[in-house]
Amino acid sequence: MIALLQRVKHAQVEVAGRVVGAIGPGLAVLVCAEPGDTEAQADKLINKVLGLRIFGDAAGKMNLSLQDVRGGLLIVSQFTLAADTSSGKRPSFTGAAGPELGRRLYEHCLAQARRLHPEVAGGEFGADMQLSLLNDGPVTIPLRVN
Numbered sequence: 038m039i040a041l042l043q044r045v046k047h048a049q050v051e052v053a054g055r056v057v058g059a060i061g062p063g064l065a066v067l068v069c070a071e072p073g074d075t076e077a078q079a080d081k082l083i084n085k086v087l088g089l090r091i092f093g094d095a096a097g098k099m100n101l102s103l104q105d106v107r108g109g110l111l112i113v114s115q116f117t118l119a120a121d122t123s124s125g126k127r128p129s130f131t132g133a134a135g136p137e138l139g140r141r142l143y144e145h146c147l148a149q150a151r152r153l154h155p156e157v158a159g160g161e162f163g164a165d166m167q168l169s170l171l172n173d174g175p176v177t178i179p180l181r182v183n
Contacts, residue, residue, distance in 0.1 A: 060109025
């Protein structure tokens with residue numbers, strides 16, 4: 038699975054002009070399932086996201102996790118993270134999981150995150166979504182779990 042984490046002051050996702058998920062300070066996470074990915078990989082990804090020490094401590098060092106700071110977590114499906122741009126000018130998305138697997142693993146990520154963390158919001162799988170956020174730092178971290 039592939040993820041892109043952004044530490045944010047706030048973030049929200051809209052579908053057709055309606056806010057479907059929003060958080061205050063925390064992480065906005067774009068996730069993409071790849072063919073062959075499993076629930077075990079989704080669990081590993083969520084555990085990594087929740088425990089990654091990318092928030093400042095009292096001395097300003099990145100030493101605290103999302104769970105330590107009790108921040109919000111916004112998880113949005115994003116199949117374009119699997120884009121292959123190695124040839125031509127049009128990206129190929131054959132590296133992304135099909136819709137059935139992608140939806141199942143995205144929903145599993147949300148469910149697992151909600152079991153482990155108190156403030157979790159999500160997007161709407163397969164929808165045309167608009168994500169707005171204020172990146173904090175800026176801190177943006179790519180993540181891949183196998």
